[in-house]
Structure formats: C-alpha cells, structure tokens
Amino acid sequence: MSTRGFANARRLDVVFTYASSPDRANEIVQAVQALGVQALAIQADSAEASAVVAAVEQTVEKLGGIDILVNNAGVLAIGAIDDFTLADFDRTLAVNVRAVFVTTQAAVKHMKEGGRIINIGSTNAERMPFAGGGVYAMSKSALQGLVQGLSRDLGPRGxxxxxxxxxxxxxxxxxxEGEFAQMLKKQIAVGRYGTVEEVAGLVAYLAGPESGYITGANLMIDGGFSA
Structure with a gap:
C-alpha cells in the first residue's frame, strides 16, 4: 500500500493491506523485515471506504507519513451482459475505482513534495479481446481519466x-499455460506472458526520483498486447 523513506533509497518501510490469507500476509511481513526495514500488514476490504481510510491513518501513525502509495487491489468479474449481476458490477467499481479515489484522497493529506501515487490498471483499459469483460475494462478505463484529472490537482503540490x-x-x-493462455499469447507481440518482476521494475522506477516528470500517464507493460 505505501512505503516510507523515499529520500533514502536504501531503506523503504512498507505497509500493505490484504483482504484475506493472513498467513500469507505474515510471511510477506517477515520477508520484508528480514531486509532490515519496518513492515506492517493491515487487513482491510478495499470495497469498504472506511477500512481503507483507517488503513491510511494507521500507516501514518506507524511510520509518520506516506511518501509512496501503490493502489494494487483489484477484482475481475467476467460475464455476458445478459447475466452480469449488479452485485458484481457494484463490487467491481467499488474495488477497482472508488477504493483508488478514497485511498488517494486520504493519503495525499499526508504527502509532501516528491510524493508518488501509482495505480495498477490494466491493458484492458484500451483493449478487451474477449467477450464478457466489459465491466472490468470500464473500471480500468476509469482510472485513466482519474489520473489525468488528478495530475492537475496534485502537480502544483509536487x-x-x-x-x-x-x-x-x-x-x-x-x-x-493452458488453453486461455495460449489464446492470449497469440495476441502478444513478444509471444509470452510477462512476469511480476517486470511489473515491479516499472513501479519501482515510477516510485523513484528519476520519474519526477512523469504524471497523468498511462504506461503499458504488456509485451505489445495492445499494439
């Protein structure tokens, strides 16, 4: 969810939220602490606005502020228009869009100049190559407009x-691997899936001082899937 210690690249304290799997969350905390930094896991359902706001406030209380916010939570519901439920529609927007706005709104109150906000969107914001993904694609497209607009609000604050x-x-x-993966690989220019390490590398760059002139941007990392 956030890191503290942006000015010192050798030490990034980490707080993250999770909705379930506390054992896995604890494993991550221990792995981060083994690197010699502070780490805290907070259970919070991103669909609940009060929960994410409370998580931000707990982060500030623990670390003294927020320098970097990564909005990574997301849900995917696939279904034909005739069968897609309003419950799935509402949860998709609550987690994929509203939670990003609510968390960002809460975090910027504690950010100083040099702060970074990074949302994990999707290439499906610009290309949805199969049926049933309309609502998911809409939710990710909404993030594009959100960051373009908020870049104007936040730019003067650094x-x-x-x-x-x-x-x-x-x-x-x-x-x-599998039938679905093989279908997608045929549409990827490099012919393979990406790795979480490759995505993390782009996030790390955006979190660093070299990226200070990048804002309001929608940056593809999709192996040419949307080309």
Missing part, C-alpha cells in the same frame, strides 16, 4: 500520479 497497465502476467490466478 506529487505525481500515474497508472501502470500490465498485460497478461504470469500469476497463480492467471497461469501462463
């Missing part, structure tokens, strides 16, 4: 905000 828009990335929930 705070940048941009989207990282990954294409197909190999994860447990989106394996790089």
């Amino acid at each position: 705070i940048t905000i941009s989207n990282v828009q990954p294409g197909p990335i190999a994860t447990d929930m989106n394996p790089s």
Whole structure:
C-alpha cells in the first residue's frame, strides 16, 4: 500500500493491506523485515471506504507519513451482459475505482513534495479481446481519466500520479499455460506472458526520483498486447 523513506533509497518501510490469507500476509511481513526495514500488514476490504481510510491513518501513525502509495487491489468479474449481476458490477467499481479515489484522497493529506501515487490498471483499459469483460475494462478505463484529472490537482503540490497497465502476467490466478493462455499469447507481440518482476521494475522506477516528470500517464507493460 505505501512505503516510507523515499529520500533514502536504501531503506523503504512498507505497509500493505490484504483482504484475506493472513498467513500469507505474515510471511510477506517477515520477508520484508528480514531486509532490515519496518513492515506492517493491515487487513482491510478495499470495497469498504472506511477500512481503507483507517488503513491510511494507521500507516501514518506507524511510520509518520506516506511518501509512496501503490493502489494494487483489484477484482475481475467476467460475464455476458445478459447475466452480469449488479452485485458484481457494484463490487467491481467499488474495488477497482472508488477504493483508488478514497485511498488517494486520504493519503495525499499526508504527502509532501516528491510524493508518488501509482495505480495498477490494466491493458484492458484500451483493449478487451474477449467477450464478457466489459465491466472490468470500464473500471480500468476509469482510472485513466482519474489520473489525468488528478495530475492537475496534485502537480502544483509536487506529487505525481500515474497508472501502470500490465498485460497478461504470469500469476497463480492467471497461469501462463493452458488453453486461455495460449489464446492470449497469440495476441502478444513478444509471444509470452510477462512476469511480476517486470511489473515491479516499472513501479519501482515510477516510485523513484528519476520519474519526477512523469504524471497523468498511462504506461503499458504488456509485451505489445495492445499494439
């Protein structure tokens, strides 16, 4: 969710939120602490505005401020227009759009000049190559307009905000093998799924001092999927 210690690249204290899997969250905390930095995991459902605001305030209380905010939570509901439920529609917007706005609104109150806000969007904001993904694509397109508008609000304060828009990335929930993966690979210019390390590298760049002239941007990292 956030890091503290932006001025000192050798030491980035980390706070992140999770909705479930406390054991896994604890493993991450221990791994980060092994690097010699502070780490804190906060359970919060991103669909609940009060929960994410409380997480921001707890972060400030723990670390003394927020320098970098990464809005990474997201949900994916796929379904034909005839069958897509309003419950799935509302949750998609609550997590993928409203939570980004609410968390950003809460965090910027504590950010100083040089602050960074990085949203994890999706290449599907610009290209949805299969049926049933309309609502998800809409939610990611909304982030594009949000960062372009907020860049005007935050630029005079020395705070940048941009989207990282990954294409197909190999994860447990989106394996790089199987029938669905083979269909997508045919549409990727480099012919393979990306890795979480590649996405993390772009996020790290945007979080650093060299990226101070990048804001309001929607940056694809999709192997040419949207080309």
